[in-house]
Amino acid sequence: MTTFISIFRPLASRSFVVQDHQTALHFKDGRYVGLLAPGKHRFWTSGHEMKCVDMRAQAILVQGQELLTADQVALKVSALATFQVVDALAMHRATQDVSSALYTDIQLALRQIVAADVAEVFLQQKGDHGTKLLALVAVNAEALGLKVARVDIRDVMLPxxxxxxxxxxxxxxxxxxxxxxxxxxxxxxxxxxxxxxxxxxxxxxxxxxxxxxxxxxxGTSAGNTLVLGLTDYGKLTASAPDRL
Structure with missing residues (x-):
């Protein structure tokens, strides 16, 4: 499962570096102070803490889930989502384990999509389910400080x-x-x-x-012999000759 953030790092008169693909939440004595931009930072007093957040696009795979369709057929369905953090503070405040929260949201969305159709209809419309899944997941993801770019059905296994x-x-x-x-x-x-x-x-x-x-x-074919009789062409309108 994807790791979103690092653990807290207490700082006391020391320097640290935030990478250019990260942002850092700065806390002083447990109180949020602000975001730290990429670069080198130093604090000369104790009580400072930071939490680094990876802002790059990431992917999360929801392993195959045994789900029932509307006609009670058990399908094993997996999904793949791509996303990135857009609000590090909202992510920090929303949940202790944001990866598990997103994973659960995708699971529930999959269950809802599969249960809405009979097995044959679900399989026929497999390519359209990504849009439905994204609509179901995006709202909760936004509350977690995430932007989900896409969610797709990866595999469907039949009995x-x-x-x-x-x-x-x-x-x-x-x-x-x-x-x-x-x-x-x-x-x-x-x-x-x-x-x-x-x-x-x-x-x-x-x-x-x-x-x-x-x-x-x-006549143009070699080896053929034509025998022509005196035929009244007018009679050809009634019937064609049986043989040449």
Missing amino acids: ADLKRSFMSALQQRQEAQAGLEKARAETAALRTLANAAKLMRDNPELLQLRYLQTLQEV
Whole structure:
């Protein structure tokens, strides 16, 4: 779990340094005095204390939680949040263990999100849950002196029997989709043939042109022998020759 702050350091006539990624809370005899900026500081009297706070962006991982969906399916869900301290004094005054407080808030938000949907809907909308989690966590995080940049569902683990059911259903949907696409292609082909037949029926010269085109294609192939009879092209409008 992420460590936010260092322990108190009593100061008595000594110098100390605050790093440029830190801020330090300065106390005198237990009373808050102010923030100490990065740099070197020295106090010549006793009773001074400081508490250093890391102001860099950090991450916290919420390990897999066994949570029930609206249809009572147990899912193991983990989440990852990124955040940083924006108010060191508010963080110090809000709780003794701010990391545990944030961890608990994310746990409760996960429980609320998972319980709101049935398992199938939750899995289908997995990519949208981060926005919902952030909205639930951000308000409490602000009270802790933190700014949460994002919260995302990291992993969702299904029970073995449910995983098999989902895989079977997915395979069936894919097979049904493939069958539907095949039927659509066949329908389109039949529609094209029907349109072509109607054109030839309404325009007999098209059939004659098609007949000549076929002769040309066959004639250009090596090894083919064409036997042409004296044919009345007008009769081609009624029926095409069975053989060449």
